[in-house]
Amino acid sequence: MTVREIAEKLNLRVFSGEAGLDREVTGGYVSDLLSDVMGFAKDGSVWVTLQTHKNVMAIATLKELAAVVIVKGFEPEEDAKEVSEEEGIPILGSTEQTFELTGRIYNLLSRG
Amino acid sequence: MRLEYDVTAGDFTRAGNASSAIKKTLKQLGVSPAVIKRVVVAVYEAEVNIVAHSYGGHITAEVAPEGISVVLADTGPGIPDVQKAMQKGFSTASKEVREMGFGAGMGLPNIQENADDLKIETEVGRGTTLTIYIKF
Numbered sequence: 001m002t003v004r005e006i007a008e009k010l011n012l013r014v015f016s017g018e019a020g021l022d023r024e025v026t027g028g029y030v031s032d033l034l035s036d037v038m039g040f041a042k043d044g045s046v047w048v049t050l051q052t053h054k055n056v057m058a059i060a061t062l063k064e065l066a067a068v069v070i071v072k073g074f075e076p077e078e079d080a081k082e083v084s085e086e087e088g089i090p091i092l093g094s095t096e097q098t099f100e101l102t103g104r105i106y107n108l109l110s111r112g
Numbered sequence: 113m114r115l116e117y118d119v120t121a122g123d124f125t126r127a128g129n130a131s132s133a134i135k136k137t138l139k140q141l142g143v144s145p146a147v148i149k150r151v152v153v154a155v156y157e158a159e160v161n162i163v164a165h166s167y168g169g170h171i172t173a174e175v176a177p178e179g180i181s182v183v184l185a186d187t188g189p190g191i192p193d194v195q196k197a198m199q200k201g202f203s204t205a206s207k208e209v210r211e212m213g214f215g216a217g218m219g220l221p222n223i224q225e226n227a228d229d230l231k232i233e234t235e236v237g238r239g240t241t242l243t244i245y246i247k248f
């Protein structure tokens with residue numbers, strides 16, 4: 001499943017990094033602790049978080065994640081969007097809470 | 113091959129730049145992706161620790177055919193109890209730093225987990241030097 005399919009099926013807002021919408025998503029990781037993501041997220045994952053700053057994108061880039069999904073209606077900071085554009089790693093957004101949104105992404109991914 | 117970078121204390125907007133540059137170089141050299149992943153985790157965590165906990169530092173990466181050695185030296189408060197600092201969950205990060213999602217006390221354990229060899233030299237009131245070695 002691609003980032004685009006997830007964004008369309010779950011009606012997510014695309015903040016930036018549209019060039020990366022055809023990235024293949026192979027899993028997901030949920031955490032607001034950056035070192036947790038650094039240590040344990042797998043490449044190709046979507047990262048669900050409420051963090052909105054540039055370091056999120058530094059980590060997404062270093063870990064070769066497929067996309068970042070920001071929850072609860074928060075919006076990414078400008079410099080985070082810039083990195084997202086440069087690297088072609090989309091930042092998506094949802095007004096839902098982490099629990100509900102993650103459940104929906106999980107269902108999509110496990111149905112394949 | 114030797115790569116060198118300065119790291120500015122408190123500048124989180126540039127945290128990860130040195131790790132990113134080292135990653136690019138290793139990719140160009142054709143180092144295996146599995147090894148690059150471990151280097152990235154270890155060097156990023158050590159780089160961010162300089163930003164978050166020191167007064168500034170310098171990174172020197174030495175790339176040889178058999179592996180990479182990265183020395184991250186800072187001037188700063190040093191680490192009074194290294195054993196304690198190595199424990200998962202131990203952190204002295206400030207409130208501001210924690211709000212960004214740093215300060216889980218997972219950085220040093222991540223480095224330990226991913227490095228083939230880790231040496232920590234530290235002196236309270238002076239600074240800290242990490243030497244990370246990862247085989248290719």
Ligand SMILES: Nc1ncnc2c1ncn2[C@@H]1O[C@H](COP(=O)(O)OP(=O)(O)OP(=O)(O)O)[C@@H](O)[C@H]1O
Nearest residue numbers: 035161165197203204205214215216217218219220
């Ligand atoms: N370069 C350093 N200079 C001074 N103290 C350090 C340095 N690196 C680590 N420490 C000390 O060791 C503690 C643990 O470091 P570690 O990287 O494991 O966690 P953290 O940086 O607090 O949080 P995280 O890495 O999860 O964001 C720090 O909180 C700090 O007290």
Ligand SMILES: [Mg+2]
Nearest residue numbers: 157161219220
């Ligand atoms: Mg740390």
